[in-house]
Amino acid sequence: MRKQLTIGLFGFGCVGTGLYEVLNQSNLLDAKIKRIIVKDRTKKRIIGAEHFGYEASEILNDEEINLVVELINDSNEALAIVREALSKGKHVVSANKKLIAEHLDELLNLAKENNVSFLYEASVAGSIPIIRNLEEYYNNDSLSSVQGIVNGTTNYILTQANYGVSYADALQKAQELGFAEADPTLDVDGFDSKFKLVLLIKHAFGLTVQPENVFNYGIRQIKPQDVKYASEKDYRIKLFARAEKIGNKIVGFVAPHFIKKDHVAYQVDNEFNAVIVEASFSDRQLFLGKGAGSFPTASAVLSDVSALQYDYQYEYKKSNTETKPVYAEDFYLKIYLASKDIQALNEIPFYFLDEKFQSSGYNYQTGWVKFSDLSKFDFNNIEKLFFAVLPESFKDEEEFLKFKAENEVLVNEIA
Numbered sequence: 001m002r003k004q005l006t007i008g009l010f011g012f013g014c015v016g017t018g019l020y021e022v023l024n025q026s027n028l029l030d031a032k033i034k035r036i037i038v039k040d041r042t043k044k045r046i047i048g049a050e051h052f053g054y055e056a057s058e059i060l061n062d063e064e065i066n067l068v069v070e071l072i073n074d075s076n077e078a079l080a081i082v083r084e085a086l087s088k089g090k091h092v093v094s095a096n097k098k099l100i101a102e103h104l105d106e107l108l109n110l111a112k113e114n115n116v117s118f119l120y121e122a123s124v125a126g127s128i129p130i131i132r133n134l135e136e137y138y139n140n141d142s143l144s145s146v147q148g149i150v151n152g153t154t155n156y157i158l159t160q161a162n163y164g165v166s167y168a169d170a171l172q173k174a175q176e177l178g179f180a181e182a183d184p185t186l187d188v189d190g191f192d193s194k195f196k197l198v199l200l201i202k203h204a205f206g207l208t209v210q211p212e213n214v215f216n217y218g219i220r221q222i223k224p225q226d227v228k229y230a231s232e233k234d235y236r237i238k239l240f241a242r243a244e245k246i247g248n249k250i251v252g253f254v255a256p257h258f259i260k261k262d263h264v265a266y267q268v269d270n271e272f273n274a275v276i277v278e279a280s281f282s283d284r285q286l287f288l289g290k291g292a293g294s295f296p297t298a299s300a301v302l303s304d305v306s307a308l309q310y311d312y313q314y315e316y317k318k319s320n321t322e323t324k325p326v327y328a329e330d331f332y333l334k335i336y337l338a339s340k341d342i343q344a345l346n347e348i349p350f351y352f353l354d355e356k357f358q359s360s361g362y363n364y365q366t367g368w369v370k371f372s373d374l375s376k377f378d379f380n381n382i383e384k385l386f387f388a389v390l391p392e393s394f395k396d397e398e399e400f401l402k403f404k405a406e407n408e409v410l411v412n413e414i415a
């Protein structure tokens with residue numbers, strides 16, 4: 001039976017107004033917004049002042065409200081709201097990836113104790129229904145990899161960069177168009193992608209990992225020479241959030257990747273997101289859609305509201321398997337490492353060097369590095385270095401040692 005939902009909405013910005021409008025346009029739902037809490041008393045709104053309040057308690061203490069939709073832009077305040085709403089036995093829908101990635105287990109326990117649902121489809125890749133698909137569609141398929149472009153801001157900047165616009169100009173344009181914040185750090189340094197990756201890892205592999213343990217490197221240090229290298233090789237640069245499973249080990253990281261022309265993500269441009277899932281039975285599948293924006297994001301919130309009418313809860317089936325996966329960093333990546341300062345290239349140990357280029361203005365080398373060596377560095381703040389992951393470049397220790405031994409024999413034979 002469909003449950004009647006009385007909604008208390010926190011936030012009436014980009015996504016909040018979008019939700020209001022899509023709820024009005026969708027007459028299939030038995031859900032109404034009773035109260036909206038916002039912050040700024042002076043702001044002009046698209047609906048009358050009688051809908052709004054400024055005290056969280058107006059929603060949290062209202063027993064008729066059985067669903068809190070949290071769409072504010074302050075994760076500390078949001079945490080307090082979500083905790084209290086769950087404790088008071090209200091279902092919660094949120095789009096705040098930072099809050100959820102940082103406090104997932106605590107919030108899940110609270111939801112369980114109070115026998116309510118906590119849903120957050122909109123927090124990962126906007127309109128793409130990836131969380132629900134990982135939960136439901138792939139629940140019996142063994143996944144080996146979940147990766148993709150999950151941040152529209154950086155994808156917009158990189159699209160411009162791939163067409164020759166400098167990073168600084170592309171960022172400015174993204175800010176003018178409202179795609180990037182005045183302080184773009186969370187997006188351009190890969191934090192936003194990392195929070196989403198933490199949630200993907202939870203639903204794909206059943207592992208809770210703290211965001212501070214996941215390596216994130218963004219796009220701030222890209223130089224025109226790196227874009228030139230990519231275009232000469234027919235690559236496009238994309239910021240990838242990537243989780244791989246090898247045996248019982250899960251690895252996850254965010255880093256710029258050089259993407260080949262025949263890769264499904266090559267043509268994913270501007271604010272579009274793409275998530276690629278690889279599974280034993282269904283093989284490789286691509287989810288493509290808008291990763292942000294008022295209506296696209298609100299559509300994901302709407303789908304959570306709709307699911308709640310049938311008391312839907314995530315079951316985290318992958319978390320309940322007998323063998324628990326472990327988070328690991330002992331794998332190898334093939335990267336491109338570049339710098340104006342030739343000596344700086346020696347700061348990262350290479351276990352197998354493929355190519356080395358030197359000139360008076362710029363230097364680079366490509367080859368295999370150990371991920372645990374890379375992850376020690378705070379690359380977002382090292383201006384003199386840039387690295388990107390090269391295509392088909394991921395091996396676990398066993399595969400890498402075999403590859404290295406075979407290739408060293410080959411090199412010796414040629415010599």
Ligand SMILES: NC(=O)c1ccc[n+]([C@@H]2O[C@H](COP(=O)([O-])OP(=O)(O)OC[C@H]3O[C@@H](n4cnc5c(N)ncnc54)[C@H](OP(=O)(O)O)[C@@H]3O)[C@@H](O)[C@H]2O)c1
Nearest residue numbers: 011012013014015038039040071072073077095096292293
């Ligand atoms: N925008 C997107 O495309 C997108 C995509 C995916 C996920 N999200 C997530 O969705 C959430 C909302 O994002 P948004 O883009 O809609 O933000 P936004 O446009 O900046 O709007 C934020 C809203 O939160 C309200 N607010 C801030 N602090 C508050 C508080 N303490 N109590 C009550 N209301 C408060 C603001 O009130 P005032 O109106 O009074 O200022 C405003 O209405 C964020 O977690 C974001 O990460 C956004």
